[in-house]
Amino acid sequence: MKKILFIINRKAGTDREKRLEDAISRHFPPARFDVSITHLAYLGHGADLAREAVKNGVHTVVAVGGDGSINEIAQGLVDSDTALAILPLGSGNGLARALKIPLDVNKALNLIVANKQRAIDVGYANEHLFLSNAGVGFDALIAEQFRHTAKRGLSGYAKLVLKSFTSYQPASYTIDIDGETLREKAFLLTVANGNQFGYEFKLAPAASVFDGQLDLCIMPPVRFYHLLPVSICSLLGNIDKTRFMKHFTGRDITVSSEGLQYLQVDGDAVPLSAGGTVRLRVHPQAIKVVVND
Structure with missing residues (x-):
């Protein structure tokens, strides 16, 4: 059973968050997936959560938010076997657009279920x-x-x-x-x-x-x-x-x-x-x- 961790940048409001969690439940039934949902609580928390997910054998970490949240979470996944997935809920959504990931929540979730993976490059500007x-x-x-x-x-x-x-x-x-x-x-x-x-x-x-x-x-x-x-x-x-x-x-x-x-x-x-x-x-x-x- 695949472990999936959703890390949400909590800026969308409670109504939208409830709809999001309902959509996650529909796409990731408990019989097939071990799903956890958590939220960013402080600057750098995404990287900490991602590193912990790697240690716990999580299959895929889903970054829910914009480019800043995705960047932070990605920092904890470099050179690991844990994959990054993106649920783009930001403004610019630069990486999601570059990867042609749908901005529609349900279509993006379908993509995560399909689980087609490729390794991408990252850049470093100083550290x-x-x-x-x-x-x-x-x-x-x-x-x-x-x-x-x-x-x-x-x-x-x-x-x-x-x-x-x-x-x-x-x-x-x-x-x-x-x-x-x-x-x-x-x-x-x-x-x-x-x-x-x-x-x-x-x-x-x-x-x-x-x-x-x-x-x-x-x-x-x-x-x-x-x-x-x-x-x-x-x-x-x-x-x-x-x-x-x-x-x-x-x-x-x-x-x-x-x-x-x-x-x-x-x-x-x-x-x-x-x-x-x-x-x-x-x-x-x-x-x-x-x-x-």
């Missing part, structure tokens, strides 16, 4: 794991501001972008990609593992969590009136073919710049220690994940 992307440019500034605002979702994110754009000064970066050095001034400097930034925005449309590589996306300084075409090209998935994006691939990338303060990993901001340097590297086939056909 911080990322599944979708990590960045040190304008996106890192917005991520830092976003964590202090009550307005969530795409509209809250867009409002911060418009508010902060005119005062943002693109930085100059020294970049080492697998031993080759670049020097670039950039508005955005993002390293992608998957092709999704969230909300169907794609900075690296050809990136894959299965290819053993990271995709470096460099957006040169842009004008305010470029924001609309940049957004449209990102949604259409062809920004890598425009003048708005320089694209490189590699396995080990080091980025240095004076005054680097913040790093974003999967949309969450983390402060950088002194030194202004970030090393980004890929860890191939690090986590087994339940995927779509």
Whole structure:
């Protein structure tokens, strides 16, 4: 009998949570599955729960929430035999979209029952794991501001972008990609593992969590009136073919710049220690994940 652990980020409200638990009961009958449900209680709890699940021989840990919750839970599953499954209930749902996991709860649960697994790569930015992307440019500034605002979702994110754009000064970066050095001034400097930034925005449309590589996306300084075409090209998935994006691939990338303060990993901001340097590297086939056909 397969042990399944659902770890829920409790932000959905009691009514929705009750409907979710009823749906889990329908899809995972006790005769076939040993199901447990628990909830995130503190920062880092997801990683602790996942590590405990590995020790207890849990077959699949289901992350119920958004990219931040999924990232936290994934940290405890690296290089283990316990698989990660995703029930996407966040806003951007970057990894779920990259893996073509349905945003509909019942369809996502059917996928978990079907249990088709593949090993995906993860990235590390210094010591911080990322599944979708990590960045040190304008996106890192917005991520830092976003964590202090009550307005969530795409509209809250867009409002911060418009508010902060005119005062943002693109930085100059020294970049080492697998031993080759670049020097670039950039508005955005993002390293992608998957092709999704969230909300169907794609900075690296050809990136894959299965290819053993990271995709470096460099957006040169842009004008305010470029924001609309940049957004449209990102949604259409062809920004890598425009003048708005320089694209490189590699396995080990080091980025240095004076005054680097913040790093974003999967949309969450983390402060950088002194030194202004970030090393980004890929860890191939690090986590087994339940995927779509």
